[in-house]
Amino acid sequence: MPSSLFRSPDRSPRIAPALWTGAVVGAAALVLLALVAARWSPLISLDRSVADALHRHAVDDPGLVQVSRVLTDWVWDPWTMRALIAAVVVALW
Known part of the structure; x- marks a missing residue:
């Protein structure tokens, strides 16, 4: 039997974009975690404004x-x- 039937396909071209995507998403999550831990005021004010708007919407409906x-x-x-x-x-x- 030819050995080409039993070779696994090269998966590296498909794995590379997934690794880059995972690295970018992981880095973004770490940055966000650091900003939350540091209590960065623009992020806290954004969170407060979104929470207040959602609360007003919930009270109305x-x-x-x-x-x-x-x-x-x-x-x-x-x-x-x-x-x-x-x-x-x-x-x-």
Whole structure:
């Protein structure tokens, strides 16, 4: 049998962009973490303004608050995710 049938394809061209993307995202996360830890005032004021705007919107629209509570309390609940993962495992098995 020819040995070319058993050679694995060269994956380095596809891995390089993923590594660069991971490095850039990781560096951005570290910069953001450092800014939060340093309590950088422009970032804190941006966070406060976004939180205040979302709070005003939530006070004006209680239906949105109810939908958000259902999503966070039921849909994205850890037990719901565990059950979903168990169902996927059983389906793939």
